[in-house]
Each structure stands twice: as C-alpha cells, then as structure tokens.
Amino acid sequence: MQRTSFRLAAVLAAGALALSACGSDDGDSGDDGDGTGAGGGSGDGITIGIKFDQPGLGLKDGNEYTGMDVDVARAVAEKLGFSEDQITFVESPSAQRETMLQAGQVDLIFATYSITDSRKESVQFAGPYFVAGQDLLVAQDSDIAGPADLDGKILCSVTGSTSAENVKAEVPGVQLQEYGTYSECVEQLSNGTIDAVTTDDVILAGFAAQEAYAGKLKVVGAPFSTENYGVGLNQDDDRCEDVNAALTELWEEGTMEQIIDDNVGAAGFTPNPETNPAEAGGHCA
Ligand code: GLU
Numbered sequence: 001m002q003r004t005s006f007r008l009a010a011v012l013a014a015g016a017l018a019l020s021a022c023g024s025d026d027g028d029s030g031d032d033g034d035g036t037g038a039g040g041g042s043g044d045g046i047t048i049g050i051k052f053d054q055p056g057l058g059l060k061d062g063n064e065y066t067g068m069d070v071d072v073a074r075a076v077a078e079k080l081g082f083s084e085d086q087i088t089f090v091e092s093p094s095a096q097r098e099t100m101l102q103a104g105q106v107d108l109i110f111a112t113y114s115i116t117d118s119r120k121e122s123v124q125f126a127g128p129y130f131v132a133g134q135d136l137l138v139a140q141d142s143d144i145a146g147p148a149d150l151d152g153k154i155l156c157s158v159t160g161s162t163s164a165e166n167v168k169a170e171v172p173g174v175q176l177q178e179y180g181t182y183s184e185c186v187e188q189l190s191n192g193t194i195d196a197v198t199t200d201d202v203i204l205a206g207f208a209a210q211e212a213y214a215g216k217l218k219v220v221g222a223p224f225s226t227e228n229y230g231v232g233l234n235q236d237d238d239r240c241e242d243v244n245a246a247l248t249e250l251w252e253e254g255t256m257e258q259i260i261d262d263n264v265g266a267a268g269f270t271p272n273p274e275t276n277p278a279e280a281g282g283h284c285a
Contacts, residue, residue, distance in 0.1 A: 046082045048073045049092030049100055049109035049232070053183035056206035056264050057112055065089050067206075068263035069110040069229075072129055072247075075255055076108070076231065079246035080239065093180050095160025098122045101234045108243070109232035112203055114162045115283050125230030125283040126243035128275045129256065132200035133223025134163050137189060137208060140215060144196055146222045150174040153195040156185035163199040166225055182207070190216060200227050205267035228275065230283060240284035244277040251276040 050069050051058030057067040070089070077087050092100055092111045100106045101123045112132070115125045136155075138144045144153065151173035157164040159178040167176060177194060179185050185197040186207045197204065204219045231247070233240050250256040257271040274280060 045086035045088055046077055046080070046108065047088045047090060047106045048077065049097065049106035049111055050089050051093075051111045051181075052091040053181050054112065054203055054206055055210055056267065057203060058110070060089070060091070066263075068130070068259055069112065071259040071263060072250070072256070073108065073110040075250055075259065076110075076243055076246045079249060080242060093160070094158045095180065097160070097232055101232050104234065107233070107237070111232075112200060112227075113230055113232050114200075114227040115230035116162060119232075120283060120285075122235065124233045124235055124237065124240045124285045126233065126240050127230035127247060127277055127283070128228035128280055129231070129247050129250075129277075130202070130229040130260065131272050131275050132202045132227040132229065132269075134166055134198060134225035134227065135201035135204055135223045136220040137186065137197040137204040137217055138195065138220060139189065139192070140218050142195070142218075145220060147171050147224055150196065154193075156188055156194050156197045157199060158182055158185065161199060162225070162227060167198055186213070186217070202264055202267070202269050205264070205269070209267055228280070233284075235285055241282070244282050244284065248276055248278040251278075 050065065050073060052060040054067065058069040059065070059067050074084060074087065090106060092106060092109050097109050097111060097113060098119060101109060115128055119125070136144060136146070144150065147167070147170060150171050152175070154175045154177060155167060156177045156179060157167060158181060164176065164178055167174060182197065182199055182203055185194070188194045189197050190213060201219060201221070201223050207213060208217045208219050231243050233243065247256070251273055260269065260271040
C-alpha cells in the first residue's frame, strides 16, 4: 500500500518535471529554450536511471534520492557539466535497463548494474566503480549457509538480474520466484513466505540494516560471484570515456572512497581502488 502512494508520487513528480521542462521556459538556464541536449529527452539536462527501492544504493523517499549509486551519479554528472537541478532521476528496474538505454529513455544508468558480456552486446559500460558479490539473505534463525543448502527451498530474486541467471544455472534444485524488485522479495522473506533472497551482498546488507528487519534477517556472508558495477550508456553515446575519466578523477580526489564509506561503510563494505577504470581497464565500445 505504501508502494501505491510511492508510485503515485513518482508519477506526479515525473509529470511536474515534464511540465516544467516543456512548458514555459523560465529562463533559469539562460538559453533560448529549444536546445534538445544529448540523448535522454530532458531538454538540456540529463536523465539518469537508478533503483528506487535499494537502501544505501538507490532509494527514493518522497523527492529525496539517496545511496551510493545516486551520489556517484551526481558526482559524475557534475563532472560532465550538469548541475544538480539538471538531473532527472528515473527508476530503472533490473529487467528494463538495456531497453531504457536503447530507447533513449535514460542517458546513464547507475543501478547496481553489473558489467557482463551479454549486456555489452546491447549497451556500453563505463567503469567499473564498485565490486560486489552474490550472496543470500535469510531469516536470522535459518541454517542456510550457501547455495548448496538451497535444494528444495523457495528462493526469490529479480527478473533480468545476474542473480536470477546465476542461480538458475547453478542451483537447479531450487524453486526460484522472480519479482520485479528486491524490496518485494525481502517483504516475502520477512513474512516467512519464502526461504531466502539472492542478489549482491551490498544490496542485501542494505535491506538487513533497515530498522524493520533488525534482528529478523541476516546476510549469509559467503559471496559466490563477482559483480563489477558499471555505468550503462547507449551503444552510440560518445560520452563513455568521459564517464570513465570522471570516475577516475573521483578516485583520485578521494571522493569515491568517501561516497562508498558514507553509504555502505557501516555495513562493512570498503572501497576497492582497483575498480578505478584506469586500473581495471575500460568497457566502452
Ligand atoms: N548486479 C546484479 C545485476 O546487475 C544484481 C543487482 C541488480 O539486479 O541490480 O544484475
């Protein structure tokens, strides 16, 4: 029910933005108002896809956007020449990321988005900027200690994620339920309908740290994949190397470490400077 008002608020907010973008030109940008900008359809601004329901990473609360991905997105956008009020955040659920980039609905995606070979067939990735690993979230008193214990259990993950793909390939005996978002999975787990949720450890830790789940849910803590988070761009976007350069600068200034520490440090995640694209090698087309 909370989700309904949440969605409604998002629709209203998006409507308000659309109105202010194409209605009267308030003259706040000082140009003559017919600039179409590059990509994404938000006039002379930039449209960025994030998650709306992942605490610590990408979270929408009213008109506030918080999390590591949001902070990295703002810092990169600034380096690309966009002020904060030129950014429009939109929700990019896991299964819709490639399509949204290909359709030009978003310019950039910062949404716990793993760089993979199959995704690279349809989109470009700048980065990486963070490394996570797939893990399991279970009830505090569960004895599930890793994928080997999942046989016959009900597991939840998200459609279009590497998490769902990995378990389908590696744990054939599990009953996988796929939802559109991780918050829906966590709700099922907390009311006892399912046995475990699987995705990246940093995402699961963000949920486990929520007050509502304190003492109820735990991250197993035995990651079984490597997830390199990248910034998604349309295949034809020529700003991919600029995004890499921005990420590298953020590492060099210490900003990236600060962002990671501020958002996920309390959950035990530390910056890994090897994810600086200057170190890790790039993935631009
Ligand atoms: N990082 C994984 C992926 O990109 C799982 C998290 C997510 O679905 O956003 O598929």
